[in-house]
Amino acid sequence: MDRAQSPSQIPASTSKYHKPYFTPEEVDTLSAQRQLRGPQEDKIRQKACSFLEALGARIGFPRRTTATAQSLYHRFHLFFPRKDFNYHASSFFFADVALASAYVSTKMHDTLKKPRELLAVSYALRYPDLVAKSKNPAGEVDVDTMDPTMVERDRQRLLAVERLLLETICFNFTSKMAFPYVIKIGRAIGAEKKLTKLAWRLAVDSHRTLVPIEYPPVTVALASLYVASLLLSLETSSPLHQESEAQSAQEIRTLLSQHGDWEKKFQTHVEDLDGIAHIVLDLLIYATTTPSANTSPTTPSSPSPHPSPRNHHHHLSSGHSMNEPLPYNADQLTRLKIHLRELDHKPRHRQSCPSDQSADDTS
Amino acid sequence: MDPFEVRMQFLNLLRRLNATQQSIQKVVAFAVKYFKPCGEDLWDCIVEECQKGSINSRINILYCLDSLCEMSLLVKSHSNTTAHPSGNNQYLDFVARDIGKIVENVVPPGREGLPNLVSTRQILESWKAKRTIDPQIIDQILALLSTRKQQRNDKEKDKEKDPSRKRSAHLPRHEIFKRIEEDRERHKRLRERRWVQPISYNVPASQQLLTFMPFTERGDGEFELSIDVEFDNEWEATSDWNEDDEEACAEENALCFA
Numbered sequence: 001m002d003r004a005q006s007p008s009q010i011p012a013s014t015s016k017y018h019k020p021y022f023t024p025e026e027v028d029t030l031s032a033q034r035q036l037r038g039p040q041e042d043k044i045r046q047k048a049c050s051f052l053e054a055l056g057a058r059i060g061f062p063r064r065t066t067a068t069a070q071s072l073y074h075r076f077h078l079f080f081p082r083k084d085f086n087y088h089a090s091s092f093f094f095a096d097v098a099l100a101s102a103y104v105s106t107k108m109h110d111t112l113k114k115p116r117e118l119l120a121v122s123y124a125l126r127y128p129d130l131v132a133k134s135k136n137p138a139g140e141v142d143v144d145t146m147d148p149t150m151v152e153r154d155r156q157r158l159l160a161v162e163r164l165l166l167e168t169i170c171f172n173f174t175s176k177m178a179f180p181y182v183i184k185i186g187r188a189i190g191a192e193k194k195l196t197k198l199a200w201r202l203a204v205d206s207h208r209t210l211v212p213i214e215y216p217p218v219t220v221a222l223a224s225l226y227v228a229s230l231l232l233s234l235e236t237s238s239p240l241h242q243e244s245e246a247q248s249a250q251e252i253r254t255l256l257s258q259h260g261d262w263e264k265k266f267q268t269h270v271e272d273l274d275g276i277a278h279i280v281l282d283l284l285i286y287a288t289t290t291p292s293a294n295t296s297p298t299t300p301s302s303p304s305p306h307p308s309p310r311n312h313h314h315h316l317s318s319g320h321s322m323n324e325p326l327p328y329n330a331d332q333l334t335r336l337k338i339h340l341r342e343l344d345h346k347p348r349h350r351q352s353c354p355s356d357q358s359a360d361d362t363s
Numbered sequence: 364m365d366p367f368e369v370r371m372q373f374l375n376l377l378r379r380l381n382a383t384q385q386s387i388q389k390v391v392a393f394a395v396k397y398f399k400p401c402g403e404d405l406w407d408c409i410v411e412e413c414q415k416g417s418i419n420s421r422i423n424i425l426y427c428l429d430s431l432c433e434m435s436l437l438v439k440s441h442s443n444t445t446a447h448p449s450g451n452n453q454y455l456d457f458v459a460r461d462i463g464k465i466v467e468n469v470v471p472p473g474r475e476g477l478p479n480l481v482s483t484r485q486i487l488e489s490w491k492a493k494r495t496i497d498p499q500i501i502d503q504i505l506a507l508l509s510t511r512k513q514q515r516n517d518k519e520k521d522k523e524k525d526p527s528r529k530r531s532a533h534l535p536r537h538e539i540f541k542r543i544e545e546d547r548e549r550h551k552r553l554r555e556r557r558w559v560q561p562i563s564y565n566v567p568a569s570q571q572l573l574t575f576m577p578f579t580e581r582g583d584g585e586f587e588l589s590i591d592v593e594f595d596n597e598w599e600a601t602s603d604w605n606e607d608d609e610e611a612c613a614e615e616n617a618l619c620f621a
Contacts, residue, residue, distance in 0.1 A: 020615075020618045020619065021618060021619040050571060053571070057562070057563040057589065058562060058563070059559075059562070060558075060559035060560045060561065060562040060589075061558075061560065062558050062560055062593060063590075063593060065558075109558075110558070111558045112555070132445075137395055137434075137437075137438040137441065137442075138434065138437035138438050138441050139437070139440075139441035139444070139445075140437075176611065176615055179597065180597070180601050181608070183597060183598055183601040184601060184602070184603060184604040184608060185604060187603060187604070188603065188604045193598065194578070196598070197578065197591070197594055198574070198578075200594050200597075201572075201573040201574045201576075201590060201594075202574055204573050204590070205572045205573055205574050208572075215619065216612070216615035216616055216618070216619045217615060218608075218612045218615065218616075231574075266612065267609070267612045267613060267616055283572070284572065284574060284575075287571075287572045287575065326575050327575055327577075328575070350620060350621070351620075351621035352621065
């Protein structure tokens with residue numbers, strides 16, 4: 001495993017000043033410098049985010065912890081190239097940075113978990129055959145039964161990455177999340193509970209993109225409500241989309257697609273919502289077109305009206321693949337994007353924030 | 364081991380149960396291990412001990428049940444993801460069925476139950492938020508405890524008018540101190556675990572989005588997704604848009620936009 005340098009060889013301090021948000025242009029620049037472009041990149045990013053999802057699901061992290069972990073992961077790789085941290089030969093090469101991100105996030109959100117505990121769950125995810133062999137009734141891996149050298153090495157790497165990660169956030173442990181705003185603003189603009197629920201999920205999924213480190217949480221929340229209204233106002237014969245709901249969704253859609261008092265009230269701009277909506281729709285389209293996630297429906301179809309066992313919905317162990325059709329398909333979503341373009345909200349000009357001088361010293 | 368021996372061993376563990384995690388986990392591990400052959404029998408032991416023991420030992424049993432429920436959920440979730448789902452709810456069904464009776468014993472009416480009231484409430488509230496058992500059942504019990512509280516308040520007023528009434532027995536001094544220590548430990552642990560959401564074992568496809576998952580509701584019982592449980596709890600708990608939010612918004616905007 002000599003491909004990667006050990007973390008101690010990486011030059012120490014890069015960003016001297018905390019930069020809570022980046023402009024999309026800055027993200028582009030940094031991404032180019034770190035070779036973070038291309039479809040391969042998207043795939044890796046999604047895998048890492050899914051890993052963090054699974055980790056969070058098993059531990060029972062509240063949404064804020066998982067979401068921040070994902071954002072920290074993205075942020076880290078704006079400063080440190082991926083190739084220096086691909087320690088594991090397996091398909092979980094992103095594990096070190098992901099786990100360190102999770103660890104820092106648990107500290108930020110007061111949902112503490114020790115590194116060993118995080119490692120234990122990560123082993124259960126990475127080595128399912130170990131879990132089967134252990135016959136532990138709860139499917140847990142006892143870290144004490146694993147090779148202590150390997151565990152200690154993994155733990156040291158996690159802590160080393162943590163140090164670097166803390167530098168990229170300049171030890172600033174505050175983090176404002178969009179989730180409560182989705183509910184507050186949803187209520188304030190008269191959105192129905194179901195739309196708000198969908199918006200909440202979109203806000204969760206938006207952390208698979210860099211949106212939360214490009215825009216403030218209120219804007220992300222509004223954008224989530226906006227995209228939710230777009231999805232719910234889609235014409236579909238799904239029994240889930242009822243008349244009255246579609247109408248209410250349409251009202252929200254109309255409200256948030258144009259300038260209005262709401263911009264002043266929530267200190268935001270319709271152009272930003274538009275920009276975020278495109279990114280989120282791209283994410284949804286990407287998810288519909290990836291083979292592992294779905295079956296083949298070509299017609300708009302609803303999820304099964306029958307509730308599925310708790311969280312076993314997209315569960316993939318052999319013999320259990322659920323062929324639930326996705327609620328939206330790529331065509332519908334692409335058409336939404338086209339409609340958005342017709343609204344023609346040009347992106348706002350954003351200046352780089354003055355606080356940061358040394359965005360990147362590493363080459 | 365034959366069922367009789369299993370029962371004897373379990374009773375031994377139960378009677379030595381205290382507030383430490385070690386002792387609780389022993390009981391839980393044993394109960395889970397022998398669920399298949401003797402689950403119902405072991406459950407009866409628990410209910411019986413709840414009726415017999417001291418007021419302190421009864422709250423210890425309730426805390427043990429909390430861990431037992433947690434473990435039962437984990438075992439159930441995990442077995443559902445393997446090739447051979449057991450389809451059983453471990454002890455959760457028994458808990459749901461008998462929780463009313465148990466609470467009656469852990470928080471007996473009158474002064475006697477007072478030491479256990481707050482903790483019991485805390486545990487029930489956390490079960491409700493995590494959907495450990497049907498929230499409706501929990502609501503009923505909480506309502507019962509509230510009316511009891513009201514009745515007790517009224518009774519207290521009556522008591523003041525009649526000083527000759529005999530006071531109910533106090534706990535011996537050392538028991539009180541022991542109880543204080545145990546409570547401190549347990550509250551610390553509860554605080555550390557307060558944020559934990561219902562745990563899920565789904566193995567996501569590499570592009571799984573929550574946006575695409577079906578909507579579930581509180582009434583769906585065990586089929587309610589964790590994401591929806593959390594949303595539901597947040598929906599109840601979040602305040603309306605207010606001045607503080609406007610300030611926070613301005614601050615974040617200042618950080619984000621030059």
